[in-house]
Amino acid sequence: MSTDSAPENNVVLETRNLDIFYGDFLAVTGVNIKIPRHKITAIIGPSGCGKTTLLRAFNRMNELVPGTYIRGEVVFDGQNLYEKTVDPVEVRFRIGMVFQKANPFPKSIYENVAWGARIHGYKGDMDELVESSLRQAALWDEVKDILKQSGLSLSGGQQQRLCIARAIAVQPEVILMDEPASALDPIATLRIEELMQELKKDYTIVIVTHNMQQAARVSDRTAMMMLVNGGVRSGTVIEYDDTNVIFTRPKDRRTEDYVTGRFG
Amino acid sequence: MKAQGKENKEKAIENNIEGKESKATSLYSPFSNLSTRKRSGRIWQLVFLSATSVGILALMALLFNILDSTFGYVAYEAKVAPTSLSVDGVVLEDQTKTQLVALLQNTLSRGAFNKLNNEKSFESRSRAEVSALVIERIVKYQVVDSWPLWESLTRSAEIKATVAAEYPLAELKFVSWLTAGTISHPQSSEVVTAGIRTAILGSLWTILITILFAFPLGVGAAIYLEEYAVGNWLSRLIQTNINNLAGVPSIIYGILGLAIFVRALEKLTSGAVFGLVDPTTANGRTVLSAGLTLGLLVLPIIIINAQEAIRAVPQSLRKAGYGLGATKWQVIWSHVLPNALPGILTGTILAVSRAIGETAPLVVIGASTAISFDPSSPFSKFTTLPIQIYQWTARPQDEWRHLAAAAIVVLLALLLSLNASAILLRNRFARKN
Numbered sequence: 001m002s003t004d005s006a007p008e009n010n011v012v013l014e015t016r017n018l019d020i021f022y023g024d025f026l027a028v029t030g031v032n033i034k035i036p037r038h039k040i041t042a043i044i045g046p047s048g049c050g051k052t053t054l055l056r057a058f059n060r061m062n063e064l065v066p067g068t069y070i071r072g073e074v075v076f077d078g079q080n081l082y083e084k085t086v087d088p089v090e091v092r093f094r095i096g097m098v099f100q101k102a103n104p105f106p107k108s109i110y111e112n113v114a115w116g117a118r119i120h121g122y123k124g125d126m127d128e129l130v131e132s133s134l135r136q137a138a139l140w141d142e143v144k145d146i147l148k149q150s151g152l153s154l155s156g157g158q159q160q161r162l163c164i165a166r167a168i169a170v171q172p173e174v175i176l177m178d179e180p181a182s183a184l185d186p187i188a189t190l191r192i193e194e195l196m197q198e199l200k201k202d203y204t205i206v207i208v209t210h211n212m213q214q215a216a217r218v219s220d221r222t223a224m225m226m227l228v229n230g231g232v233r234s235g236t237v238i239e240y241d242d243t244n245v246i247f248t249r250p251k252d253r254r255t256e257d258y259v260t261g262r263f264g
Numbered sequence: 265m266k267a268q269g270k271e272n273k274e275k276a277i278e279n280n281i282e283g284k285e286s287k288a289t290s291l292y293s294p295f296s297n298l299s300t301r302k303r304s305g306r307i308w309q310l311v312f313l314s315a316t317s318v319g320i321l322a323l324m325a326l327l328f329n330i331l332d333s334t335f336g337y338v339a340y341e342a343k344v345a346p347t348s349l350s351v352d353g354v355v356l357e358d359q360t361k362t363q364l365v366a367l368l369q370n371t372l373s374r375g376a377f378n379k380l381n382n383e384k385s386f387e388s389r390s391r392a393e394v395s396a397l398v399i400e401r402i403v404k405y406q407v408v409d410s411w412p413l414w415e416s417l418t419r420s421a422e423i424k425a426t427v428a429a430e431y432p433l434a435e436l437k438f439v440s441w442l443t444a445g446t447i448s449h450p451q452s453s454e455v456v457t458a459g460i461r462t463a464i465l466g467s468l469w470t471i472l473i474t475i476l477f478a479f480p481l482g483v484g485a486a487i488y489l490e491e492y493a494v495g496n497w498l499s500r501l502i503q504t505n506i507n508n509l510a511g512v513p514s515i516i517y518g519i520l521g522l523a524i525f526v527r528a529l530e531k532l533t534s535g536a537v538f539g540l541v542d543p544t545t546a547n548g549r550t551v552l553s554a555g556l557t558l559g560l561l562v563l564p565i566i567i568i569n570a571q572e573a574i575r576a577v578p579q580s581l582r583k584a585g586y587g588l589g590a591t592k593w594q595v596i597w598s599h600v601l602p603n604a605l606p607g608i609l610t611g612t613i614l615a616v617s618r619a620i621g622e623t624a625p626l627v628v629i630g631a632s633t634a635i636s637f638d639p640s641s642p643f644s645k646f647t648t649l650p651i652q653i654y655q656w657t658a659r660p661q662d663e664w665r666h667l668a669a670a671a672i673v674v675l676l677a678l679l680l681s682l683n684a685s686a687i688l689l690r691n692r693f694a695r696k697n
Contacts, residue, residue, distance in 0.1 A: 064586060066495070093589030103580040105599060115598065116588035163584070170588055 045225030050235025096172035102159035104151030137165035157188025333669030473555025482566030518628030521557025535643030569611020
C-alpha cells in the first residue's frame, strides 16, 4: 500500500502493521511506514483520519488516554517501542513532542527550558544548555534579557518556539510536532517553518499538518492518511512518498483529489 | 412521469408563494411582547435583590446583637467598700505594696494567704499585681445589674435613677466587656475576673493538630484519587462515600472520636505511651483527641476541594511534562501540585474555618467546660472558644451573656485573622506561578 525508497540504514522509526485502538474502536489500521533520519516527514489528511493518533503512537503518548492500545510494532533504532521491557518514560525522553497549542509551563522562561534537562539529571552547565536550546529555537535574541519572566508572558509564536526549545533541551533524536503552527499567524508560522529547516540538521522531525502548502514547503516525505471503508471506518496511510511526488504526481487518485483541493 | 413532475413543480411554486404570504403577515409579532419580557426580567431581578438583602440584614442583625451585648452600663457593688480600707487617711489606690500585702495578710485566712505566696511569692509580685489581688480577694466587686448597649445609650437617665433607687451602694460604669483582661485572664467563677485565655489557647492547639492531621492526609488522598486510582467501581464507591461523609452531622463525628480516640486509643491520646503520667489527663479527653476528631470531620471537605483543584490543572500541562519524558511523580510534583496549591489552600481554609466553630463533637468527646489552666501539650485537658461561649450563654445571669458576647467577638476576630493569613499565603503561591 505504501511505498518507501529510503535506504534501510537511515530509517529512525518504522511501523509494522500498526493498528491503534481506543477501547473497541479501531482508529488507525495497517500502517507500514519508515521515517528517514534527519528529514522532515509530514502526515496529512482530512480531519478525524487519525493523524495525531498515529503521531502519538511514535512516543507512546496515546497511553495517557485510558483504554488505548496498539497491535503491531513501532521500531525505533531497531527496538520495538511496545516491548514489555521498554519504559514509556524512556521513549518520550528520546522522542520529544511539540503540541498543537503552545503549552509552556507557568514558570520562568529559563525554568521552562531547564526543567526537562533537570529531571533527567543533566550534569552539564545549565545556563549554557538553556542558551543553546533557545538559540536553536531562534528565540534567544528575543528573550535573553527576560529569562526570569513567565513563559506565559510571551506571544503565541514565541510560546511555541519556547516549547520547541524545551523539547530540544532534553536532546531527543526525534521531534514529533502536532500541527505546531495551526494557531499562529502567517509570520509566526513562517518562523516556525524556517526553524524546522534548521532543526532537521540535528533532529528527525515528524509533523502533522492540515496545511497543504506547509507540508509541500517544509517536508521531505509525506504520508497521506484517509479513512477507509471496511466495517467501521478506520484511518490508514494510503500513500507515502517523497513530498514532490505526493504533490505533483501522486499514484493514488484520492491523494490527488485531496492535495488539489477536490476532496469531499 | 413527466406530468407528475410538472405538477410537483407547480405545487412547489404555490407553496413558495404561500410561504411568502405567511411571512408577510408573520407568525412572530416583532417587539410587541418586548415590554412583557423585560418586565418579567425586572421582577426576577427584584426577587434576587431581596434575597441578597435578607442575607445582609441577617448579618447586620447578628453583628448588632453581639455588639449590643459587648458594651453597656454595669452596676457594681463591692463586698467591702474600698473607702473602708483606708489606712491613716491614705485611700486604697495610694497605698504602698507593703501596706497592701499587710492588708491581705490580715484579711485573708492564713491558708489562703500562704497559697497565694506559694503560687508566686509576694516579694516578686509587682504593686499592680498585689493591688489586683486586693480587689479580687477583699473588695470583691460584684455585678448587681447590667444593661446592653442600646438601652445604655437610649435610656441612660432611667438606668441611673434605677441604680440610685435599688442599689444605693452600687457604682454605675459604662464598660466594654471585651478588654485586655477578658482575653488574658483564665476562666474563673467570678464574672469580673473571668477571661478566655484558656479557651483561646485550647482552640489554637486543637486547630493546629487538626491542620497537621487533615491537610497532608486530605491532599494525599486527593492526589491518589485524581492521579493514580483507576476509574473502576471501587474508586467510584470511595468517591461517593467521601462526598456523603462531607455532609454527615458533626455530632456523629464526635461519637466516632469518642469511640476511637478517647476510648480505643486512650493510651495514645492521653500520652501514656510516651511515658506521660498525669492523673488529670489520663482519660484521653485531650487536645489531641479533639484535634484528631475535628481532623476527621474536615477531611472529606479537604479531599473534595483538593480534588477539584487538581482536576482544574489543565491537561495540556501534564502532557507537556510527559512529552519531555517525565515520570508521573515528576509531573505531579512539579506541575500539578504547584498549580493546584492555591485551590487546595482555599479548600483547606474553608474546612479549618468550619473546624474552629465546631462545638458539638467536642462536647461529645468530653471537652472540659471549666478549667482555669492553659493547655500546654497535645495531652492537656482543654476547652475551646465555642464551648466556653456555649457554656456562658447557658447561665441564667445576664452578665455572663455579656462576657459570652465579648468571647464571640474574639472568636470572629480569630476566624477572620486565620482566614486572612491563609488567603495571603494562597495569593503568594498564586503569584509565584
